[in-house]
Amino acid sequence: MYNRRLAGALVAALAFCGLVSPASAEALDTILGAGTIKIAVPQDFPPFGTVGPDLQPRGYDIDVARLIGDKLGVKVEIVPVTSANRIPYLQTNRVDLVISSLGRNAEREKVIDFSEAYAPFFNGVFGPADAAVNGPDDLAGKTVGVTRGAVEDLELTKIAPASATIRRYEDNNGTISAFLSGQVELVATGNVVAAAILERNPPKRPESKFLIKNSPCYVGLNKNEPKLLARVNAILAEAKSSGALNAIAKKWLGADLPKDL
């Protein structure tokens, strides 16, 4: 009885999975043909992507998305995503590009392609002023909150001592709430993210403890899209030399782009 039910469920599950058969055409042609590019952006990651009281996305990543759309001469459809679903959005062709402060690693490069870097991202460990933490070794025995899958999660996992507890939250809302409510003593996040929180005068102040590293952000796109990749890289290169990207950096990060980006 139960075995038959289980078998039935398995068949149904496989049928469900069998629906999966992706469409394929050169993405750049599809975008230009439709006159619209769909770009995934963060909505809980100030100043890269956040929402105003009107719940509309705004931030560094959104400005870069609009810049790329302008240069392609197409309309931009902004699609707010979380760190958990941004890549599935891309893989299911729900978006054409992911501009969501994406970090790269070897495992990820097997699955999607990355553009040239478009933003600096200095991530570090932050905590209350009285926490005596000056480097990775001081994390021993401490609890650090981080957003699962974010650049700083990948870096922190590499450098944290074994006795440190890393708590990984679904999204930045969760990470920040966990810090502010005292559920974790420290957080690993971007310096600009911490600065944006400080600016809003929170009940607990995330002061900088130490910098993990500068790991820049990249635009993510599907594999085997050489034309789209080349165009995006060309647009980013031009934006860097024309100063357009620097203007975005000054607006949202309050600083010039680093020379080596």
Added chain:
Amino acid sequence: MIEFSTWDILRNLLLAARWTVLLSAVAFLGGGLAGLLVLVMRTARRPLPRRFALGFIELFQGTPLLMQLFLAFFALSLVGINMPPWLAAGLALVLWTAAFLAEIWRGCVEAIPRGQWEASASLGMGYLEQMRHVILPQALRIAVPPTVGFSVQVVKGTALTSIIGFVELSKAGTMITNATFQPFTVYALVALLYFVLCWPLSVASRFLERRLNAPHRHH
């Protein structure tokens, strides 16, 4: 940087609650129709549709709704149809609702005494005729209270679509918590709004239970 007044909090939560209501309605109505189909297959005489319905119910009742949403949300658009997020979320909720309603209704159909089936069969009625004219009208009476009761689960189930990035009441709550640093107030308000949506349904379900089933009590 950005300031939220208390009115902003409540206004945004109420605006987002519209999506919770809409999504619940889509899931419940769609799930009801699909559930009826599953019910007919589940109680069919031939083994093939029965086995399919069993598998369908087992799959959707035996796995977390959150996982179904994750999988459906991303897998479905691979078919090539560009589905707006609310429709994808709605579809997953519809299938989940259908599985539960079909099981609830099966219980109601089975509560109808066997003699009714035999009597209607002796009148030369086919399976669908028996269902339509004899069984369902009676089963409906018993089915209304638990069905209304389950609608509460549907409303609460929509909260999970927040995790896949759909901005409804719960998601608005987490977003606003982060902008206001007031998790206690915001989540209490969110819970209150859900309660306002769900509690009347719960009360209605109990009221109907007393009204419709009172004549059956004495057996």
Added chain:
Amino acid sequence: MPGGMAMAYVFEFTWILQYAPVLLKGIAVTIALTAVGAGAGLALATLCAWIRTQGPRWLRVPVVAYVELIRNTPFLIQLFFIFFGLPSAGLRLGEMQAAMLAMVVNLGAYGAEIIRAGIEATPRGQVEAGLSLAMSRLQVFRHVVLGPAMRRIWPALSSQVVIVMLGSSVVSQIAAEDLTFAANFIQSRNFRSFEVYFVVILLYLALAVILRQALRLAGERLFSRGRAQ
């Protein structure tokens, strides 16, 4: 899978071996949460059902309020309120404690209603017979009312435990490292979301089937002696 065609997406399952420890830990946490939630939750449910049917009157109002509040708000919001909201009221629970508390409170409310229905179906004559044997009300409740009531509603209670187990998948939202957390963790590392979710959904299905069987066997063991009524 229609193989060989020009597929933009190639399914790949080699990661399972690499991440097996993560998956196993996730399964262990999900089982632990369910065990605690079911054990303590059913105890709380029985207590609430007793208060609602025969307990002191002044306790009935708070119990009804608790049951209604929990049954009419989403588990996710209850969890967020406990984990993120309560610290500002001075009560800080870690993610596992918060997850367990949320599950106990949840099953307590649903179970209370189920058990109450079972108790109310007890024929009055049996209670009176018990009382006439000079048993105290509590003894009557324990020996005459609760046993047959539990036998009657055990299937409904079992379903509710399975529902709570599946519902526990949202505790990943507060960084409790259950099976869903494992899925999200793995897919955040290797971006193989479809394969990861597919495997994990099958693991949940297996857990649900096993749990249901275990509860059925437990029910037979616990309530089999002498079929009353």
